[in-house]
Amino acid sequence: MSLNYLVIRLAQILPTFFLIMVIVFVLVHLLPGDPTSALLGIRATDEAVNRINEQLGLNRSIPVQFLFFLRNFFQGDLGDSIVLKVSVTSLIINRLPVTLFLTAFAAILAVLLAVPMAMLAALRRDSAVDGAIRTGFQIGLSMPVFYIGIVLLTFFAARLRWFPVGGFGTTFGEDLYHLFLPALTLAFSLSAVLMRNLRNGIIEVVNAEYVDFARAKGLRNRLVLGRHVLRNALIATVALFGLNIGTLLGGAVITESVFAIPGVGRLMIDSIYGRDYPVIQGLTLTLAILVSLVFLVTDLVQASLDPRIARR
Amino acid sequence: MTAAALPPGILGQRRVRRMGRGRKSLYVGIAIMLVMLVCAFVPELVAPYDPLAFDYNAIMHPPSLAHPFGTDNFGRDVLSRVIWATRIDMQIAIFCTLFPLFFGTLVGAIVGYRGGWLEAIFGRLVDLTITFPFLVIVIAIVAVLGPGLLNMYIAVSAVGWVFYAQLMRADVQVQRQSEYVAAAKVLGYGEARIIFRHLLPNAITPIIVYWMTDMALDILLGSSLGYLGLGAQPPTAEWGVIIADGKNFMSTAWWISVFPGIAIVLAGVGFSLVGDGIADIFRRRR
Numbered sequence: 001m002s003l004n005y006l007v008i009r010l011a012q013i014l015p016t017f018f019l020i021m022v023i024v025f026v027l028v029h030l031l032p033g034d035p036t037s038a039l040l041g042i043r044a045t046d047e048a049v050n051r052i053n054e055q056l057g058l059n060r061s062i063p064v065q066f067l068f069f070l071r072n073f074f075q076g077d078l079g080d081s082i083v084l085k086v087s088v089t090s091l092i093i094n095r096l097p098v099t100l101f102l103t104a105f106a107a108i109l110a111v112l113l114a115v116p117m118a119m120l121a122a123l124r125r126d127s128a129v130d131g132a133i134r135t136g137f138q139i140g141l142s143m144p145v146f147y148i149g150i151v152l153l154t155f156f157a158a159r160l161r162w163f164p165v166g167g168f169g170t171t172f173g174e175d176l177y178h179l180f181l182p183a184l185t186l187a188f189s190l191s192a193v194l195m196r197n198l199r200n201g202i203i204e205v206v207n208a209e210y211v212d213f214a215r216a217k218g219l220r221n222r223l224v225l226g227r228h229v230l231r232n233a234l235i236a237t238v239a240l241f242g243l244n245i246g247t248l249l250g251g252a253v254i255t256e257s258v259f260a261i262p263g264v265g266r267l268m269i270d271s272i273y274g275r276d277y278p279v280i281q282g283l284t285l286t287l288a289i290l291v292s293l294v295f296l297v298t299d300l301v302q303a304s305l306d307p308r309i310a311r312r
Numbered sequence: 313m314t315a316a317a318l319p320p321g322i323l324g325q326r327r328v329r330r331m332g333r334g335r336k337s338l339y340v341g342i343a344i345m346l347v348m349l350v351c352a353f354v355p356e357l358v359a360p361y362d363p364l365a366f367d368y369n370a371i372m373h374p375p376s377l378a379h380p381f382g383t384d385n386f387g388r389d390v391l392s393r394v395i396w397a398t399r400i401d402m403q404i405a406i407f408c409t410l411f412p413l414f415f416g417t418l419v420g421a422i423v424g425y426r427g428g429w430l431e432a433i434f435g436r437l438v439d440l441t442i443t444f445p446f447l448v449i450v451i452a453i454v455a456v457l458g459p460g461l462l463n464m465y466i467a468v469s470a471v472g473w474v475f476y477a478q479l480m481r482a483d484v485q486v487q488r489q490s491e492y493v494a495a496a497k498v499l500g501y502g503e504a505r506i507i508f509r510h511l512l513p514n515a516i517t518p519i520i521v522y523w524m525t526d527m528a529l530d531i532l533l534g535s536s537l538g539y540l541g542l543g544a545q546p547p548t549a550e551w552g553v554i555i556a557d558g559k560n561f562m563s564t565a566w567w568i569s570v571f572p573g574i575a576i577v578l579a580g581v582g583f584s585l586v587g588d589g590i591a592d593i594f595r596r597r598r
Contacts (some may be wrong), residue, residue, distance in 0.1 A: 019440045030456055142580025144532045146539045147573040154562040250447025254536055269540055272455040284452045292443045
């Protein structure tokens with residue numbers, strides 16, 4: 001992967017960032033009524049209203065307001081939470097690691113579930129095993145995240161008591177233990193999407209001439225599958241994986257509600273109940289920027305798996 | 313083993329078997345959809361009880377002959393609630409996809425046919441749309457507009473059309489090069505006629521297939537928002553709302569949440585089987 005490619009991709013992401021800011025800005029300006037009373041709530045004092053108007057530049061024209069919004073953003077200022085009375089930035093910095101941990105854990109579990117199952121299904125294509133795996137994942141795909149969560153919670157936490165009912169630990173090991181069920185919940189639908197794609201990818205690749213050649217060279221089966229079949233089949237799956245990180249973050253919002261995990265998803269839902277618009281705005285912005293960064297990383301990983309991509 | 317290495321008889325048999333299975337799963341899908349449609353259109357004929365009626369003599373009764381899916385904490389019949397909820401959830405599937413289906417297809421066809429600067433703008437829009445986690449942006453819009461089904465339809469429609477447009481554009485771009493379009497141009501047909509009479513019918517299959525998937529996804533989304541309290545509002549019977557109602561009683565009265573969950577899975581499987589079936593039929597025809 002060349003440095004050039006990296007620079008080009010980084011440059012491409014800037015307009016996306018800008019447009020994300022525009023959308024989020026417009027979103028809050030769609031609020032019925034004037035934004036200040038929406039931001040401060042109905043019991044705001046005149047003094048507070050004036051202060052916010054001044055701070056956000058709300059007494060200026062819309063384009064100037066947008067510049068204020070940009071300036072504040074680059075200073076790391078996303079406003080203050082109405083309900084919790086702390087800065088949105090500090091809230092997000094506090095809560096985001098939990099969500100990232102959960103999402104990364106889920107992504108790893110999804111891959112650990114999907115890759116062996118896809119190999120098995122593809123190599124035993126059209127057998128009973130293949131059918132069972134595909135049916136199982138199809139059902140997983142049709143289940144809403146919160147439902148999987150409730151079922152796992154009831155069975156493994158409440159009834160069997162193998163796992164805690166919710167919350168978050170203090171050490172890394174405790175985190176893994178506490179977040180195993182939520183991560184598994186979240187991993188289900190992603191692993192179903194990955195499994196289907198990877199299975200088809202393997203079936204396509206397994207008959208390619210270079211695989212025949214690798215076998216003809218006398219390479220061991222495991223080596224052929226790992227280095228020649230899986231690596232090439234994975235290229236398309238990596239792209240899909242990146243595209244689905246957004247879905248995974250969305251799912252985290254629901255999973256955190258079901259398992260009472262103090263991440264940004266839970267914060268988002270609480271903020272909606274509390275009509276805490278600065279928090280909603282800050283979170284939407286943060287998550288969108290996060291996803292666009294994941295897309296960037298996905299592209300870079302893809303380019304290193306398949307050098308032809310960077311040369312296009 | 314490659315296809316060529318197999319004796320022809322086995323290959324033939326396998327193909328027949330696979331075709332048979334494809335058809336069978338399409339029929340299963342259609343059967344599920346028919347049951348759902350009956351429940352959605354005439355729930356009063358199918359449901360044994362009033363879905364909202366309290367019965368204090370039958371609180372949290374397990375499944376029995378009188379109440380096949382049991383009763384909830386207000387003594388409401390869970391089967392009747394699940395049946396009436398079908399109407400709301402099918403409505404969610406339709407209303408969340410109607411505008412995206414028509415508007416997205418139209419925009420995609422025009423952008424794909426015209427190309428040029430329209431395409432450049434559209435490309436940016438697609439990049440931007442996939443950057444926002446779908447659920448997060450829908451939740452954010454619902455947060456601004458206020459919870460409820462109507463606002464959920466608005467939120468989903470505002471974002472969802474882009475995916476249809478993207479699909480349509482890709483297909484039209486390919487079809488644009490084909491001979492029949494060249495022939496239509498030579499015949500002097502106008503742009504609108506070429507797009508609507510020639511390109512659209514030829515490029516609509518993937519859209520229809522995606523529509524089926526999308527309806528299943530929107531039921532998942534609708535029930536999730538219902539569960540979070542942002543979609544259908546209680547006491548309306550909606551699958552997600554019923555599951556949320558029963559979630560605190562999972563260890564003592566599992567039936568309240570489990571049956572609406574099965575209904576969601578059935579609806580999802582039904583839609584995908586029909587979608588796959590349609591895709592299969594068109595693939596074979598080509």
